[in-house]
Amino acid sequence: MIKLLYESVDHWAKQSPDKEAFCYLDQSITYRELSHLTSRLAGVLMANGIKRGDRVGVFLAKSLESTIAIYGIMKAGAAFVPLDPAASPERLGGMINHCGINCLISHPDMQTKLQDILTSFDDITCVIGVNSVDAPDIQTMDWDQVAHAPIVPPARIIAQDIAYIMYTSGSTGAPKGITHTHASGLAYAHAITELYDVQPADRFGNHAPLHFDISTFDYFAAPLRGATTVIIPEPYMKMPASLSELMEKERLTLWFSAPNALIQLLLNGVLEARDLQSLRWVIFGGEPFPPKYLSALMTQWPQARFSNSYGPAEVNMCSYYHIDAPLAKDADAIPIGRMWDIAEGVIVDEMDRPVAQGEQGELLVRAPTRMRGYWNAPELNANCFYTRPVSAGINDIFYRTGDIVVDAGENRLMFLGRKDRQIKLRGYRIELDEIEYVLATHPDVEEAAAYMIVSGAFIEAAVTIKTGSELNTAALTDYCMAKLPNYAIPKTIRIIEVFPRTTSQKIDRRVLGQMYDGAKDV
């Protein structure tokens, strides 16, 4: 019985040792090799003082090393924390400080960026995966040395111990660390492999980078069933014609990504020239899929089944909707469907009272896939759960998704929008308030507002600046780039004279969004 996430790898290393576990371009790693290498890495980490409950940063581009890193860290009893290679050193440093990371796993390809982090932050004492770094008192060990380290038994931990922390943007500007246990991660892997009937012969296409939570489908669910995951290199994500070629060559059977990647494949992937008959499930999630594109893709791949998968990273996933009939011409949204068998969903009003069938409200979710909480964030943790009494001192705990949904009957939950101003763009979760917060920290900015341009599905921001300041748009964009993840940087930042306001004198962001819809960039 597999009780900890890494046990999947060791299990299949015994069952089918020579089976490819992960592939990256012309390299691959078998289950036996993965099992051994991760045990060696765990030994190296433990020898460097890593123990149960510690956090270890994964600072790697998509690669085979990333899978060795996450399973090795978990075998050492620690939780892995994916660090986005494209994020600024400032933002990465914020995460490293916030969850107390003092050991990183990296690669010589990342040396320049790694050096930037080490120069700015002195908490790191150990970097595995590079030969040397230009900083005093930092232990290093390259991958070759890891490959020759002794194989050690894993640290003793239990399923309730933490396994990984995924950072997402928070409304105060500080990132939020979604903390999952082996139990919650594995409950997700079990449920989703059952839902899509994953078999050892399946080949997953890993599109999402590690710091994007849907990557857990490829990294946890595939190894649970002894399947193979093909890690798709970053450059393919911008080159749909090469991506579709790779999908064909690798005979992928399962695909899970945000809708945007599928739309790009449909529009620019020369799909008519590709044989993708092997695809049996195309799963999408993270944001709504425009029905016109989905419909066209379903026509393109008639043999595949399509499924909408819904759930905030805090509960991994919790509902699904299989699309088994052609979409109606006037279909305006794809349902998020029915709750998983292992999850309970309750829709409540502003007062936390369950709403009547057909009325909209916030979705609360209770499931074994739920996170333990946000790392080092007592206030967030005090507010993000709803408790329903069972008996004196015994409560059911629900996660407040903040998503407004309605039950349209026949197992069709419909997603209507975010309760607060958190939005999803190309699968990334972005808090508009965080963007405003960052802009407002600029010394020359008076007030800032971030808003969505609905017709183009992108973010813009507008600011008023102090009299006499010569601040310009380019400088503001640079300022944002240092403090925000790439995907949260406004497409354009307008310097304006005066904000439109509501009757209560609040900035009217809805009006801003309409005012500038279709306007030229600055």
Added chain:
Amino acid sequence: MKILAFISVLSKYTRMNIIGNADKSVISDFICEKLLNNRSIESDENLLLSGLLDSLGIVKLMLFLEEKFSITIPPQDVTITNMASVDAIVGYLDKRPDHP
């Protein structure tokens, strides 16, 4: 006749080579100055799978090529093979039917 054909092939080769070299330095300079913060590159250095160019860099490079050479690069040509290195890009431009 054979000699004429040879000269014709030779002149075609030389012409392409000259254009190729000019293209090469224009492309290298753009990548080095605008995308890599003045880090110099070899013409056969892998730009994509090495992680040298990030996704934004790839988009900027496409836009530059389209503008500089007054061409449209169709989606099926935006591939890992065609854009792998400066040499690969020059090779791709030479191969295009609209190349001068």
